[in-house]
Amino acid sequence: MVKRIVLGLLGLIVVLIGGTAVWMSIPFPYQESVTQNALVSDENVTVTEQDFIAFEPSESQPQVGIIFYPGGKTHAATFAPVMRQFAEGGQLAVITPMPLNTAFLGINSADQVMERYPLVQRWYLVGHSLGGVAAAAYAEKNADKLKGLVLWASYSASDLSGLELPVLSISGGKDLMTTKADVTANSRMLPANALWVELPEANHWNFGYYADELNEDKAVMAREAQVQAVIENTRRFVSERPSTASRG
Numbered sequence: 120m121v122k123r124i125v126l127g128l129l130g131l132i133v134v135l136i137g138g139t140a141v142w143m144s145i146p147f148p149y150q151e152s153v154t155q156n157a158l159v160s161d162e163n164v165t166v167t168e169q170d171f172i173a174f175e176p177s178e179s180q181p182q183v184g185i186i187f188y189p190g191g192k193t194h195a196a197t198f199a200p201v202m203r204q205f206a207e208g209g210q211l212a213v214i215t216p217m218p219l220n221t222a223f224l225g226i227n228s229a230d231q232v233m234e235r236y237p238l239v240q241r242w243y244l245v246g247h248s249l250g251g252v253a254a255a256a257y258a259e260k261n262a263d264k265l266k267g268l269v270l271w272a273s274y275s276a277s278d279l280s281g282l283e284l285p286v287l288s289i290s291g292g293k294d295l296m297t298t299k300a301d302v303t304a305n306s307r308m309l310p311a312n313a314l315w316v317e318l319p320e321a322n323h324w325n326f327g328y329y330a331d332e333l334n335e336d337k338a339v340m341a342r343e344a345q346v347q348a349v350i351e352n353t354r355r356f357v358s359e360r361p362s363t364a365s366r367g
Contacts, residue, residue: 145220146192146197146220147193147194147329148330149196149197149328149329149330150197150328150329150330151196153200154196154197154199154200154328155196157196157199158172158196158199160177161177163178163206163207164203164206165177170216170231171214171215171216172196172202172213172214172216173211173213173214174199174202174203174206174213175206176206176209176211181209181210182239183209183210183211183240183357184210184211184233184236184243185202185210185242185243185244185353186215186229186232186233186242186243186245187202187214187245187246187247187250188222188225188229188244188246188251188253189214189216189217189222189247189250190246190247190248190251190272190273191220191221191222191249192220193247193248193250193327193329194216195214195215195216195217197327198214198328200328200346201326201327201346201349202214204346208354210357211236211239215228215229215231215232221249222249222250222252222253222254223249226253226256226257227257229254229257229261230261230264233264241266241357242264243265243266243357244257244258244265244267244269245269245271245353246270246271246273247271247327248271248272248273248296248297251270251275252275252276254268255273255274255276255277255279255308256277258277258279258282258284259277259278259279259282262279262282262283262284265284266285267286267287267356267357268285268286268287269288269289269353269356270287271289271349272289272290272291272294272323272326273297274288274297274304274305274306275305275308276305276308279310280307280308281310282310283310284310285356286309286310287316288302289317289349289352290302290315290316290317290318290321291317291318291322291323291339291340291345292317292320293320293338293340294321294322295323295335295336296323299317314356316352318340318348318349320338320339320340320345321340321345321349322336322339322340322345325340325341325342325345326349327346328342
């Protein structure tokens with residue numbers, strides 16, 4: 120009897136794990152036509168799709184590299200139009216697709232990117248939503264490899280408070296997924312000199328190119344305006360003087 124119960128419980132656990140894996144592997148809808156255009160190389164940006172999606176300035180060797188961890192249930196291409204703009208500004212930008220669209224299964228993906236591009240001198244790790252939580256977990260054990268950590272609509276569940284690592288948090292005042300309460304409750308996990316930028320009219324989905332249907336609150340910042348604000352603050356942070364990041 121006991122054996123039968125145990126086997127039944129084990130079977131239920133397997134079904135739950137399998138169901139969760141299938142659910143996570145199906146990405147949120149995103150603007151495929153827009154993202155596909157961003158994946159085409161031109162005279163300014165060279166795009167490579169292999170293990171990663173890499174955007175490289177065509178005419179120069181970048182000194183700064185930005186590694187991006189997508190959030191849960193997010194296809195890597197969702198952020199292609201965003202990351203391409205960093206390459207247009209002279210930085211290497213690399214999106215790391217995650218196993219089963221789950222960043223926690225690829226926390227150390229940054230190591231592979233760094234090995235692939237040894238000429239880059241300064242690395243910054245950026246993560247959106249659960250990708251930011253995973254990025255913070257990586258930073259906790261690998262702060263010496265990074266010049267900074269950037270959280271988009273995210274927070275750290277790892278204790279980074281004792282690290283001498285520059286951190287920038289960009290959040291949305293109308294984010295219904297990673298709420299202001301979430302960001303505030305976990306603020307103690309970041310270094311005391313972390314920079315905080317709240318975009319009052321920004322939401323969760325307009326950090327990238329998710330489908331418009333996900334925007335429950337229509338009275339939010341226009342996607343292009345939000346993306347540009349996020350890029351501007353992030354670019355300023357990865358410059359030589361990150362403390363000058365705008366307050367939005």
